[in-house]
Amino acid sequence: MTIRLGYQMPNLSYSAPVADLFPTVIAQVREAESAGFDAAFMQDHFYQASNVGALDEPVVESNTALGALAPATGKIQLGALVSGNTYRNPPMLAKAVSTLDVASGGRAVLGIGAGWYELEHKQYGYEFGTPTDRFERLDEALQIITPMLRGERPTFDGKWYHVETAINEPRIRDDLPIMLGGTGEKKTFALAARFADHLNINCNANLLPRKLDALEARCAEIGRDRATIEASYLAFVFIDENGDRARKLQHDFLLSRGVDLSNASDSERAAATARMFCGAPDEVAEQLQTRVLDQGVDGIVVNLLANGHQPGIVELAGRTVRPLVDA
Template identity: 35%
Template structure:
């Protein structure tokens, strides 16, 4: 099992002046202890489960560019990009740029978006749910086409690209891995089966995750996709007050039902002192 990190809270006692140095230290520590990926949320205000909207939050792709420049090995991506915040041509160009400049370490994490408050507050488009899913599917189609190197016109219901040229193309071939976040059984997991290299589930309980994986398996059978082709990932909290053995035992229960990759979140911001335990977690989880 692989472990990754999700930096979702940027509010430290010495913020905002020390946000840059703190993110630098966290990213470099993640690189050094063997974590697979450093993710950041694609939110513009802090979300309710982490704190009030007035807490510090960074724009995802600018933050990922900074992290890419501070690291050498660890992969980088958004967990996950809100499809309605960026037009697809610009989004794929941004992820491609991140992949090229990082030496082939970028993910495209993407989902249908949900935070209407930050969207309306900042004047961003936030269509109804059904339309966001339509836009998500078209964005995935555009991503595959641009990374294939085809600049033929794309005409969809919501997007028209007269020449989706993507030069330079990504270093990662055939394309940066595509992760779709969310666990809606009818739409999200169908799109995972059809387009994605990885799913990302919310966890909650082993039974809930097992149910979602069974639904994903069914969608894979429907579209003729090997279930094994899709990397099964989920978010689980790192608990600094729990022992490494306790946390690895929890990871093991998810590994038994097919989870291959856990993204560590945290209640509150990560701090330097967390990484001794995280280093031990990485080593122990590798044996699962």
């Protein structure tokens, strides 16, 4: 598994009829594939996340969408960034991702995290629980899912889950990659060290050195070589051939989320843009290099909240970032 450059699509609020929504998703993934992206990711939510858009903006069910992307693409890896463990029982998730792997000819990635969106849980009737509950559940889930992906038939009797010689067929391979997503230096990173091939980190960019030190420590605690787990960073990118247009896109997006950069203090601006990279291609490349890659991260997953659906923008992002991660 190698994901040095990924493309995530958390924003499906295109100015088009709903009937045109998924063709636009397919067009983006095909463009990402042609531009050299290693993987394309859907988010796994039922409501839009507040840092992306309004609650009732379009959000699709991730596994259904990924299944539709499989025959529309040929080589790009496909997954969720990341599946909320609390939304599906573990054997069902193992079955779903294995089915995607078969349908795509061995291109599925299992992305998984503990879950965090309380309103979705409440309104859809899922148990939310405490953070401790959710991480206990994720630990148990990975003890079930991992062997199922490897062709074993696990029996497990835990606090949260119970399975009896759970069968997972058909499968196309025994090394389907597992990606954990999150920022928790103790629990998430410890689970990544135990189970994952890849860790995607979503945090303010200035925290990356601390996060990577924590990952190193969690690996050392169980005797795992840090070099055996890839670590990527989720970057919110606003890019255009014209840097001023990119900055206008960023300004308008943040204004829609209640932040007016034109009146913001230096500290407010820094807080609002801590995960963002904005400008013309050379500006974005310099920011990603110094703020992310120079900190020791192995790869970058970009989303293009404002204009990724516009033809040519995903290709522009790939042309900008691919040389950085290949260096």
